[in-house]
Amino acid sequence: MLRYLPFLLILALTIYAFIDCLNTPEEEVKHLPKTVWVLIILLFSIVGPVVWLFAGKKRTAVGGGGRRPRGRAQWVAPDDNPEFLKHLRDEQEKQDKKDEDKD
Numbered sequence: 001m002l003r004y005l006p007f008l009l010i011l012a013l014t015i016y017a018f019i020d021c022l023n024t025p026e027e028e029v030k031h032l033p034k035t036v037w038v039l040i041i042l043l044f045s046i047v048g049p050v051v052w053l054f055a056g057k058k059r060t061a062v063g064g065g066g067r068r069p070r071g072r073a074q075w076v077a078p079d080d081n082p083e084f085l086k087h088l089r090d091e092q093e094k095q096d097k098k099d100e101d102k103d
Contacts, residue, residue: 010045017041017049021056028058 021029021037029037037056041048078084 013049014041014045017052021052024057030056030058032056 018038018041021034021041024034026034032040037052041052044051
């Protein structure tokens, strides 16, 4: 079984890089067109996937450092979202008004 491990690792790396390349938007691909990257990954079994992973795609920091892409809304926690907090205050004021009217 151990003699097949290197082949399975190479196959797994190639499949991962291939799927990653296909799922990457065209504007995030660096240096070459996406179709050329796919051919490099498939034709050069070890070197192609490794080069794709290190040089083919714009990478961002794990913590989301760097600029946010335009047009995409960034998720904000509810306790930091001013609109959500305003909505909660309005709901609380309505509830207080109802309680005062009942008394």
